[in-house]
Amino acid sequence: xxxxxxxxxxxxxxxxxxxxxxxxxxxxxxxxxxxxxxxxxxxxxxxxxxxxxxxxxxxxxxxxxxxxxxxxxxxxx
Numbered sequence: 001x002x003x004x005x006x007x008x009x010x011x012x013x014x015x016x017x018x019x020x021x022x023x024x025x026x027x028x029x030x031x032x033x034x035x036x037x038x039x040x041x042x043x044x045x046x047x048x049x050x051x052x053x054x055x056x057x058x059x060x061x062x063x064x065x066x067x068x069x070x071x072x073x074x075x076x077x
Contacts, residue, residue: 039063039071 035045037055041063046054052075059071069076 037072037074040073041066041071 031047034048036048037046037050038044039046039055039058039062044058044062046058055072055075056068059066059068063071
């Protein structure tokens with residue numbers, strides 16, 4: 001005979017717990033590799049998905065005497 005409802009529930013619970021486990025290892029290493037944008041004035045790094053708006057905010061807040069292109073040459077049009 002097959003298992004009862006208790007066994008089925010236990011198996012379902014176990015499968016669900018395996019699915020919900022956190023991925024092994026840390027994401028810190030991949031985050032470091034993604035820090036590809038760098039301010040040329042202060043050498044602060046930013047993640048590769050940083051928008052032009054955030055770069056402009058950094059330049060205005062941290063380097064008001066420098067222009068945006070001095071901080072982030074990749075943003076030249």
